[in-house]
Amino acid sequence: MSIELRVNGATHRVETDPQCSLLAVLRDDLGLTAAKYGCGEGACGARTVLLDGKPIRSCSTRVSVAAGHAITTLEGLESAGKLHPVQQAFIDAGAMQCGYCISGMIMSSVALLKTNPHPSDAEIIRAMDGNVCRCGTHPKILAAIRAAGGAR
């Protein structure tokens, strides 16, 4: 069936099974590959995207559920060649090793800072605990979020 999706401010019409995951549609149909497959059950956070500003696991979200809502992916953060402050904070803190988790980390951070612009460490840890980084970049990711929080 045909579904209309609003992603990063643009409207797309896709032919897909409504049961299909939002992630598969974003990655395979729309070519927005920043959100990653990591576990397929919402337990790693690699495919975090924003639905009306709230973080969701696009792997365990059916595409039909997302129709009509504003979806933001990592690709939608940069504007006019300028990085989002959270993206910039991750670069400045050197908060990445292999980088595979970073898309989800940035999206979860953006969502956190939107509702809580100056989170404490405990609040950051609580908000980010669903995001796995296998490379153990946690200390630098924390530093990046702290810096982005302070910068607001």
Next chain:
Amino acid sequence: MNEFENDALVLEPERYELHNTNSAYRFDVGRRGFMGSFAGGILILVAGKGTAQERPQQNVAQGESGAGRRGGGNAAPRDVGAWLHIGEDGAVTVYTGKVEIGQGIRTSLAQVVAEELHAPLAQIKMVMGDTDLVPYDAGTFGSQTTPTMAPRLRKAAAAAREMLLDLAAEQLKADRTHLVAEEGRVSAGELGSRSFGQLTKGQKLVKQIADDVPTTPATAWKVEGKPAPKVGGREIVTGKHEYTPDVKRPGMLYGKILRPATFGAAAVSIDTSEAAKIRGVTVVRDGDFCGVTAPSDWIASKALAAIKAEWKTPADAVSTKVSSKDVFEYLKNAPANGGGGGGGYGGGNNNKGSMTDGLAAAKEKLQRSYTVAYIAHSPLEPRCALAEWSSDGKLTVWTGTQRPFGVKSELAQAFRIPEDHVHVIMPDMGSAYGGKHTGEAAIEAARLAKQTGKPVRVFWTREEEMTWAYFRPAGLIEVSSGVAADGTVTAWEFHNYLSGASAIAPVYPFPNTHIQFHNVASPLKPGSYRGLAATANHFAREVHMDELAESVKMDPLAFRLKNLPAGESQDRLRAVFETAAKKFGWGHSKPAADHGFGIAGGFEKGSYVACCAEVAIDRAAAKVKIVRVVTAFECGAIINPDQLKNQTEGAVIQGIGGALYEAIDFAGGKIVNPRFSRYRLPRFSDVPVLETVLIDRKDLASAGAGETPIVGLAPALSNAIFNATGVRLRNMPMAPGGAIPELKKA
């Protein structure tokens, strides 16, 4: 002996991936064919063999993580290990078979080149792991990039700089001794200056350099020894970097593979008729292989689910009979599997002095067993490959692997085609930790692509990755020892069953030892893992050292130092122990109630580590929280301190998983917990305060650092938990499912 034979000198038996048969075909294009593709500028070829001091001696003795067989058929001459090209536009391009998997070598190797070439970092481009473009390389493992590839590139860059100085002297008619190379230009004072591009314009110079090119000592480094931002960082934070699963080709199909119900199961019947009816689906059967392709991943999954298969599980196989519950009993009683351990610890002739004399001299004697469970690497990017055949029978595969040339050989062999028909491209990967030495997904994708005539991507699910890849092997370690009243260890007997021989030999020069690795058949497919068996062997050794210290009522640190008399290796280990202890404040304060302090350390792959840990125990819940970990690490001269800190802290955090939580449960030939919701990985809330001291030994060659920092954490935690509770934990993971079973009982 050349470098590559050297790489494969000692094979550790847990690395099943090494026992794959060799490729049937070997072709060399040779020097002439290769040179034909060189257009202009300066080309420096670097020999493949490293100098003796570049390779930490222990590496040769103990083998390296996943050293592989040599694939042939590369388009470069065999004796070349890397090359560096300066184009007529001044662009510097470095070609190496090493790959970027998150450890940061795309950045640190560029730093090495920038240092010697006197060019800005941004002017240097690294071409890595593309088998059509780069010289053969056995693979990226065993912490070998820094000790072997970095010195080679350093020499190549130094030689290139000297050639540029020659050109400048000639072109500027200047005295060569007055020339200065800086920031990609050579200047001759009043006589003017030229950029590298201007200098190389119209040139076609090729030089093969020998080993003796002088390079800048670490004490004079300007670019190396300093942090540099990760190359490609912007692509990562914007999502533009394409990992293998992000690569798309026109007309690409999505592939899924039918997996047996259990390990080793044979198909009794496979009915694909329902799957084949689904629009757009192609079913591919070939012997044991059965897979489907479809225009979307979703449809491919549906098609796979529509296949009806019946399987027969081999009743006698060790994979069927042994479960995670009884694996250690099995290991103890299993017959030897033949084959020696790495480092010569498998034969039984590993005696020093006399155990009888050593035990006779002891005041206290101790016999203990330690275990480690099977664990899964769980790189966040599971195995993935995209395969495409051209009309003339050539195969191109994008895949995440630590061994692009190894995968190339596997493909050539699987499809019985010459190696020069296979092109493997390795996009910078969502990591591996020793878990991606093999090309399973590449072969599967290529098989499906061959049948359908379209590019096919096979992207393993997490469940597949945690079932059909390979595991860090389980192990049983038995230690029997004796200690004199003054704390000198007099006897040391150490038996490792299955897990491996890496770091099985202590740095402590115990006078009487018997050390043996017992290779037995593994119920699950075993393979390399960050640090290999060094984690298991350090866990047993350093917990046992604590037990011995306790038996003679000595402080754990003083006890270790007592057993480290002067000597090169002992001095370096003592230095990390003392550094970590000082930073931690060891001996200066007592832990709070229900808190404990622990220390452990060791040596592997040319580098030294010591960890001090503080834990807090929740007795009611039998839970442990790591409060603080201080790590001291020394790996010779530091090339990029930021990146080294990332690697060190990353290893410590990864080590938390294996130490406390991670264990693969299996029974009846199946993995019981092949998903993240049932396999606990370290998360933000598990990460303690980390303090890391990096000891920069500019007088020593740089060793690799990707693995060794993982080995100290688990024993330091066990020792800290003992300090807090008086309960000794000898099994990894120590808190499976979150709680410590021994504390629940206590």
